[in-house]
Amino acid sequence: MFNKILYCIKTAFRNMRANFGLNVLAISTIALTFIICITFVVVLTNAAALKTLWAERIQMIVYLKRTATPSDVERARRLIESLPEVRSLHFVSRDDALQQFRMMLQGQDSILEGLNENPLGHSFELRLSPDIKDDEQMAAVAATLKKIDAVDDVEYGRAWIERFSALFDILKITGIVLAGLLFLFSLLIVNNTLKLLLTSRRDEIEIMKLVGATTAFIKTPLCIEGMLQGIIGVAIAILVVSLAGLAVREPLQHLMALYAGMHRLIFLDPLSCCAFLALGAGLGLAGSLCAVGGLEEIHA
Amino acid sequence: MHAIIEFHNVSKCYNSTPALSDINLTINKGDFVFLTGPSGAGKTTLLKLIFLSERPTEGEIIVNGVNITRMKSSAIPHFRRKLGVVFQDFKLLPGKTVFENVALGLEIIGLNRKLIKRRVWQVVKWVGLLQKIDSYPPYLSGGEQQRVAIARAIINNPMLLLADEPTGNLDPGLALEIMKLFKAINTRGTTIVIATHNRDMAETFSHNIVALSHGRLLEHSHLSAS
Structure with missing residues (x-):
């Protein structure tokens, strides 16, 4: 069993190298999606903290x-x-x-x-x-x-809080809708990438079936590949958002302290990073699972 | 003699066009059988029915005592691991080395690296390609590629080796070498069924000959060895 898993992981990495261009496309899409989503989450988290802070001070x-x-x-x-x-x-x-x-x-x-x-x-x-x-x-x-x-x-100051709450709610709903659409978009890209990979590996899959490979054995590297695309894409997104956060942290914090009384901005914590990575892996896995459905059509 | 392949009234139709009609055939363990006949006679279909790439429309097929006619799809991979299949177009993976192509059959059963390496080296050496073990198929000659395909087919010590026109893409000299290789495999106890349109070659090797024409069994003769 361990040898099979090892083989599947190695195959997934090898396939990623072999289809570098397609994988770069999928990873970039996921990274862009998550850059937008993570930025939105950071903004929302800070807005929520600000709302609480103001409510406390009022x-x-x-x-x-x-x-x-x-x-x-x-x-x-x-x-x-x-x-x-x-x-x-x-x-x-x-x-x-x-x-x-x-x-x-x-x-x-x-x-x-x-x-x-x-x-x-x-x-x-x-x-x-x-x-x-x-x-x-x-x-x-x-x-x-x-x-x-x-x-x-x-x-x-009810009117003020109500206005801010309404703005916050709009921001939240927009974020959820946007994230949903972007996730769907990413899912389709991962799915299509893996479908293309599947088509390009049609002969390989046919041969594997001929020598007695089970469907699970053929599917697993593809699923690992999808998960890796998701994880790498999210890791890039976290890196980009963190670097951007580092660059703007000082002036933004100064601005927020001056005008909003907020002295500490909230950025990504390790737990959120892990959650995003898990989400990315799940997204990649879902995309690949949809794609590998087409495996049954490959006849040997 | 124990039968390894039994066809009982087997027919196969593609969109109501018969490819095989009412085939009754028994092949015994250790036999070296040629399926002969012109193109379209049903040789490939018969082989496909044995390795379950196709299902019969009618009749029953028994392989090594197991009725495979209605075998579940999930059981097919495990069944195929007991067979070896060789094709005219070799069906090698161009992006994998000779070693990796041959090792494929062992990777899927989860054998450890050490054993895989030992076994692949043995088999590749046996087919005479040890010096090319790290080469990629596109850089090999037709004869060498077919040797790799044979090595892959026998890596699991199959009870049965099926070959569909294995020398169809090779010149007569190389074809003879490949046939000798099949014969050597047969002497180790593996039953071999080779589909070929080349009746002369079949008779040269003087083994069981099953002649097909228009999907029907014409004869099943046991010629004397030359």
Whole structure:
């Protein structure tokens, strides 16, 4: 058995060398497909991390009614603190809020000149639990908070998160569709390459059948060849994406830290690389299995 | 004598055109048989029925006691390992060396490299091509290529060797050498069935002659050795 496997592996390598041009074509197609797919996965992973980061950082501000008495405020604090979704809260009195407002309007103080009394109410600035990541969960927390008597309004930049979530979803769906189409494309290329190889080896297969080779013995090198095409193609893709990642890592990381508050970009980890290699091998195997179906037609 | 090949009322049709009709034939173990007849007589079809490249339309074929008429496709490779087949066009793999071509029959059964090497060397030496063991078939003469094909056919010590016009592409001198080789194989106990349209050559070697014409068995004669 071991000798047969060894023979099949050697034959697969030898066949790849013998049909170098066709194999280069198949490997290049797989590599290109996976360069696009891996890049998309890296972008999506970072977008997901960014979404989580922003969701974690977003504060929820609970505005209390101007009529709220100190006891109303205390009751509201207790109720808010009792919510499991709330990690911490900070009370901002109406006077502090006005002071902050004045500071924001420095140089334009005249706007507030006509105010005889403080128009602002007390408020709480909430930080939510890290489990609250998407806008749906936030909306649910906001709805709970609004039910508290003293609460006037709740603000948390929902529109912004929703927009980013929608963009992320579009990106994700586009990625899945694109990856699906590219995989199909690669599958067809591998399949066609191996069909061409099969045709070019028609005589060889006929002779092998004549000397008593089983179908499995003939198919195995072709399947190994397909898997090797997949693995080599993916390895090239990983190398290209990693090198490109290395080249842009520094400036991109600086940019993301500056504008998005994201200090660490996520690139391919060893586990993902292994998963992609396995996917490539599976793709090659699937393509070759489709192609070797035609073996039965070769009569000896 | 034990029969190694038995044909019982065997017919073979291709799209309702008969290639063989009602063949009854027995070949014994150790025989050296010639199938003769003009082109289209059914010689190749008869050989194809024996190595299961074709199935009979009617009748039964028994090889070495096994009824192969309805043998499962999955069992055919194992059955073929007990046979050797030689063709007029040699059917060698041009991209493989003499060694690799001959070793093919041993590779498929998973023999280890050491044994393969030893056995291939023995057989290639026996057919007189040891100096060409690393050559590729396109660089060999017709006679040499047929020797390689014979070496490949006997590498597994087959009980039965089938040859379809093995000297058809060779000049008379080389044809004689190849025939001597077949005879030597036969003396080691292998049953040999050779299809040839050359009746004279068959009679020169004076062995069993099965004559076919238009798919029918004309005669099965045992001529005396010359």
